[in-house]
Structures are given as structure tokens and as C-alpha cells.
Amino acid sequence: MKEIFKQIPLYRFLKFCNEENMDKVVLDCGAGGDCPPLSLFSEYGYSTYGIEFSDEQMKKANVYGKIKNQKLNIIKGDMRKLDFEDDSMSYVYSYNSVFHMTKADVLKSINEMKRVLKPNGLLFVNFLTTKDFRCGEGPCVGENEYEQMDDDIPVIHSYFEEQEADRFFQDMKILYKEDRVLERIYEGERIRQGFIDYIVKKMD
Amino acid sequence: MKEIFKQIPLYRFLKFCNEENMDKVVLDCGAGGDCPPLSLFSEYGYSTYGIEFSDEQMKKANVYGKIKNQKLNIIKGDMRKLDFEDDSMSYVYSYNSVFHMTKADVLKSINEMKRVLKPNGLLFVNFLTTKDFRCGEGPCVGENEYEQMDDDIPVIHSYFEEQEADRFFQDMKILYKEDRVLERIYEGERIRQGFIDYIVKKMD
Numbered sequence: 001m002k003e004i005f006k007q008i009p010l011y012r013f014l015k016f017c018n019e020e021n022m023d024k025v026v027l028d029c030g031a032g033g034d035c036p037p038l039s040l041f042s043e044y045g046y047s048t049y050g051i052e053f054s055d056e057q058m059k060k061a062n063v064y065g066k067i068k069n070q071k072l073n074i075i076k077g078d079m080r081k082l083d084f085e086d087d088s089m090s091y092v093y094s095y096n097s098v099f100h101m102t103k104a105d106v107l108k109s110i111n112e113m114k115r116v117l118k119p120n121g122l123l124f125v126n127f128l129t130t131k132d133f134r135c136g137e138g139p140c141v142g143e144n145e146y147e148q149m150d151d152d153i154p155v156i157h158s159y160f161e162e163q164e165a166d167r168f169f170q171d172m173k174i175l176y177k178e179d180r181v182l183e184r185i186y187e188g189e190r191i192r193q194g195f196i197d198y199i200v201k202k203m204d
Numbered sequence: 205m206k207e208i209f210k211q212i213p214l215y216r217f218l219k220f221c222n223e224e225n226m227d228k229v230v231l232d233c234g235a236g237g238d239c240p241p242l243s244l245f246s247e248y249g250y251s252t253y254g255i256e257f258s259d260e261q262m263k264k265a266n267v268y269g270k271i272k273n274q275k276l277n278i279i280k281g282d283m284r285k286l287d288f289e290d291d292s293m294s295y296v297y298s299y300n301s302v303f304h305m306t307k308a309d310v311l312k313s314i315n316e317m318k319r320v321l322k323p324n325g326l327l328f329v330n331f332l333t334t335k336d337f338r339c340g341e342g343p344c345v346g347e348n349e350y351e352q353m354d355d356d357i358p359v360i361h362s363y364f365e366e367q368e369a370d371r372f373f374q375d376m377k378i379l380y381k382e383d384r385v386l387e388r389i390y391e392g393e394r395i396r397q398g399f400i401d402y403i404v405k406k407m408d
Contacts, residue, residue, distance in 0.1 A: 008216045011212050015210065178384055178386040
């Protein structure tokens with residue numbers, strides 16, 4: 001029996017991808033960690049590629065792939081400068097990842113994802129929103145951009161207003177957009193997180 | 205290769221259930237339709253039970269179960285008066301269903317779901333919110349309760365404020381709550397829907 005992946009919104013993206021008729025080739029930007037969602041796409045017959053900035057997270061994902069006997073193809077990389085050809089990927093996603101940068105770098109990264117995506121290809125990307133409990137915490141380095149500690153390492157977090165990220169997708173078709181505020185128990189504390197998810201299509 | 209079910213939030217509920225150590229017995233209230241999510245629980249080894257108010261939707265679900273060779277046990281029933289014993293189900297859910305009633309009947313239904321749930325059992329239920337594009341449409345029959353046409357049949361729809369449904373779960377532990385506003389394309393039109401999902405635990 002297969003596990004359920006914790007990145008639940010990617011089940012929706014996978015459903016959208018399964019309903020298209022393109023080559024089953026997918027790229028994950030920020031693909032590392034101990035539960036890499038490329039494994040789910042691999043289960044559904046996709047050829048997978050991933051890039052990951054952190055050596056440690058890349059290592060965890062590759063250990064996981066080895067255990068499951070899956071070739072996930074996760075390599076070191078920077079989504080601000082993707083080492084893939086124009087129009088080469090049917091599907092691209094970045095889950096809980098792209099917002100760990102300044103908004104200027106988010107723009108660069110999304111432009112890169114759009115560049116490598118094939119015409120008619122689908123892109124999933126999500127953002128933190130200003131409704132998140134951490135928005136406003138730490139030194140401010142721009143408009144709703146803060147330097148915050150993640151596991152004792154300072155990391156930029158960018159938070160977006162409800163309509164703000166629409167501008168990234170003006171040349172694309174927005175198929176699905178979901179603004180979510182969730183409350184859950186994390187390390188014994190109730191926390192309130194805000195995300196906005198997009199599924200968009202590259203125009204022909 | 206298994207299909208991806210369209211009721212994406214139930215993947216999260218299934219993940220929560222898989223992480224518990226109770227008997228794998230689940231009840232769906234409003235279990236009918238052409239893509240019954242009990243089938244997903246069946247794939248994961250659960251004994252499934254479902255009740256459905258509409259003969260037509262019940263029939264569709266049973267046709268689906270037969271094709272997949274799954275015994276889903278979906279019978280005719282009314283969630284305001286469940287024909288199951290107290291404390292008999294480890295897991296109960298009602299997806300996109302309970303809000304097709306007045307708020308008085310929603311309360312009755314949720315009390316019934318809580319009654320049949322075992323101590324420490326988990327319940328998923330979701331509601332329409334006042335952010336939904338249809339809130340305010342049609343004859344008003346109560347506080348954010350409207351009679352609206354679904355497939356040419358008049359059906360009550362109840363819409364809830366962000367905190368309003370918390371009162372149903374005051375004797376339970378809220379493990380997860382998600383307030384979602386989504387925009388998608390439905391029959392060629394962009395629509396904006398509002399839902400709030402709860403995963404709650406019955407106290408011992």
C-alpha cells in the first residue's frame with residue numbers, strides 16, 4: 001500500500017497533469033527533503049527531474065529514492081537559473097519553496113520555470129500570504145519580506161497579498177487558484193499558516 | 205495505476221487516519237456520486253460504510269464500486285438520523301455534503317456523526333463559507349441559508365462565517381482547520397468558491 005504524501009495540494013496538480021496529453025516529464029524546483037513528492041509522480045509513470053539548493057535536503061531525497069528504488073534525478077541547482085532547455089518540461093512545480101527568497105528573486109525563479117515549460121504545459125507554484133502567523137516577524141528587508149530563522153539559519157521569507165502574485169502569470173492562463181488559511185498543531189502549538197496555490201498553463 | 209480522486213482534502217484526512225492505530229472502519233455521510241471517495245479508503249484497506257439520501261447518486265456510486273470490484277456498502281440513509289450504533293466507527297467524514305440543509309439540520313447531522321464515532325476517532329467535515337460566490341443567491345430562509353437550484357431542484361444551502369462552525373466541535377479536539385477560497389473554471393466560467401474543512405478528534 002502506497003503512502004500518502006504530506007504535500008496534499010500536489011495531488012490536485014497531479015490530477016490536472018494526468019488529464020493532459022503531454023509527455024509525462026516533470027520538474028520539481030526545491031525537490032529535496034525526506035518525503036520528496038517527485039516520488040508520487042514517479043509512481044504515476046512520470047520521468048522526474050528535480051533541483052535542490054541544499055546539499056543536506058538533496059541527500060535526504062536521494063536516500064528516499066534509493067529505498068523506493070526510484071530514479072528521481074534530483075541534482076544540485078538554483079531555481080533562479082535553471083540548467084534546462086527552453087520548452088523542455090511538460091510540467092513544472094515548486095511546492096512550499098519559492099518564497100524562501102526576496103520578491104526580486106521569486107520573479108527571477110518564476111520566469112525560469114516559465115522558460116523551461118513547454119507551450120501548453122502546466123505549472124504549480126505556491127506562496128506564503130500575509131495572513132501567515134510569521135508575517136511581520138524578524139528584520140524587514142522589503143515589502144513583506146523578512147529575514148527569519150529556520151532551524152537556526154537566517155532565511156528570507158516573502159509574503160504575498162491575495163492578488164499580488166497574479167502579476168507573475170499575466171501571460172498564462174490561471175486554471176486554479178486557492179487562498180488557504182490553515183490552523184494545525186505543530187510541535188504542540190496551534191499555528192496559523194497562510195498559502196496561496198496556483199495552477200497555470202503556458203499559452204501556445 | 206490508480207486514479208486521483210477529485211476530493212483532494214480527503215487525502216489529508218486519509219493521511220491522518222493512517223497515522224492512528226484504530227480499526228480501519230470508515231463511514232461516509234453523503235457517499236454517493238460517480239466518483240465515491242470511499243473507493244480511495246477501500247484501496248487503503250478500510251472497511252467502508254456510506255449513507256446517501258439520493259437514490260440516483262447511490263446508484264452511481266454502486267455502479268462505480270461494482271466496476272472496481274469493491275464492496276463499498278453504500279445504503280440509503282439520512283445523516284440527521286444515522287442507523288449505526290454509538291461509538292461504532294473509527295473514522296467518519298462528510299465531504300461537500302452537510303451544508304445542503306438548514307443550520308438546524310446541520311447541527312443534528314454533526315451530532316449524529318459524533319455519536320457514532322468511537323472515542324479517539326477522527327471526523328472530517330466541511331462547510332460552505334460566506335465567501336462563496338453563491339452566498340446571497342435565492343430566497344433567504346435563515347441566517348446565510350438560501351434555497352438555490354442544483355440541477356433544477358431547489359436545495360437549501362447553508363453558508364458559515366470563519367469561526368461559526370467551531371461551536372459544533374467544542375467537546376472535541378480540532379486537529380486541523382482550513383479556510384479556503386478557490387477560483388476555478390467550471391463549465392467555461394471562472395467561479396469563486398469558499399469552503400472550510402475540519403479534522404477533529406472525539407475526546408476519550
